[in-house]
Structures are given as structure tokens and as C-alpha cells.
Amino acid sequence: MKMKxxxxxxxxxxxxVKEKPKxxxxxxxxxxxxxxxxxFRTILLDKLEQAKKDQELLKNALSHTDDHGTDDTSHTFNAxxxxxxxxxxxxxxxxxxxxxxxxKNLQNALIRIENKTYGICRVTGKLISKERLRSVPHATLSIxxxxxxxxxxxxx
Numbered sequence: 001m002k003m004k005x006x007x008x009x010x011x012x013x014x015x016x017v018k019e020k021p022k023x024x025x026x027x028x029x030x031x032x033x034x035x036x037x038x039x040f041r042t043i044l045l046d047k048l049e050q051a052k053k054d055q056e057l058l059k060n061a062l063s064h065t066d067d068h069g070t071d072d073t074s075h076t077f078n079a080x081x082x083x084x085x086x087x088x089x090x091x092x093x094x095x096x097x098x099x100x101x102x103x104k105n106l107q108n109a110l111i112r113i114e115n116k117t118y119g120i121c122r123v124t125g126k127l128i129s130k131e132r133l134r135s136v137p138h139a140t141l142s143i144x145x146x147x148x149x150x151x152x153x154x155x156x
Contacts, residue, residue: 029127032119036130041113043137048106051099058096062089105138121145 032040112118119128123145132139141149 037113044106044109051103055099058092061092109138
């Protein structure tokens with residue numbers, strides 16, 4: 001009589017035995033808790049809301065929807081004013097592009113929160129400090145990795 005091996009449940013998970021750290025030894029976490037991720041999500045959503053408002057202001061400035069549309073019809077309009085206006089428009093366009101990139105970075109950070117990969121340095125694989133994430137919530141590099149990147153690029 002042949003014995004069939006017991007069926008294993010595909011949802012069964014292997015138990016991982018972890019050694020308890022010695023007293024006084026620090027344990028290095030590899031991800032943030034749900035509570036910590038919720039805090040960062042709130043920060044990101046607040047920054048995203050403000051960034052979208054700022055982007056709308058920049059778009060309005062570029063399309064002149066915030067003025068009366070009489071700039072070009074004034075008798076005092078001359079070539080010098082047109083040149084200065086062109087420079088301002090170019091600067092505003094650059095700011096709008098930067099704002100768009102910033103919004104995308106914030107949205108990507110929210111995706112990383114959902115994927116449980118938020119706050120993990122893409123170079124070292126270690127957690128980015130909370131202080132850094134609170135000031136730059138879309139960061140993907142730890143301070144060490146960022147400094148090494150600047151050093152390797154010949155920066156300061």
C-alpha cells in the first residue's frame with residue numbers, strides 16, 4: 001500500500017524562528033510599521049494637496065487666466081517689456097515643470113506606502129531616517145547614499 005504525501009495548503013506560511021536580541025543590542029528594522037506609514041501618508045497627502053494648488057497657480061500665470069488680458073493692448077507696451085515678460089514666462093514654465101515632477105514624486109511615494117516599500121533606501125536597502133522622510137517625504141535615498149551620490153558626481 002502506497003502512502004500519499006499529505007497535501008500542503010498553498011496558503012500555509014513557513015514559520016521563521018528569530019533569535020531574540022541580546023539586552024542592549026539594537027535591532028535594525030527593515031520596514032516601517034502601519035502606524036508610521038499612516039503618519040507619512042498624511043504628510044504626503046498634505047504636501048500633494050499644496051503642490052497641486054501651487055501647480056494650478058503656475059498654470060494660471062502661464063495662461064494669463066488670472067489677469068484681464070490687456071497686457072498686449074496697452075499703448076505703453078514696448079519691446080523691452082515684452083522681453084522681460086518672456087523671461088518671466090520662461091521661469092514660470094520651468095517652475096511648472098519642476099512642480100509637475102514634484103507631484104509625480106509624491107504620488108510615487110504614496111504608491112510605495114501601499115507596496116510597503118516606503119522609506120527603504122534604493123541604494124543601501126536600509127530604512128531612511130524618519131527625520132529625513134518628514135522633511136523630504138518623497139526621498140528614495142538615505143543621507144549616506146545621497147552624500148555618496150554627490151561625492152561620486154564630483155559635487156559637495
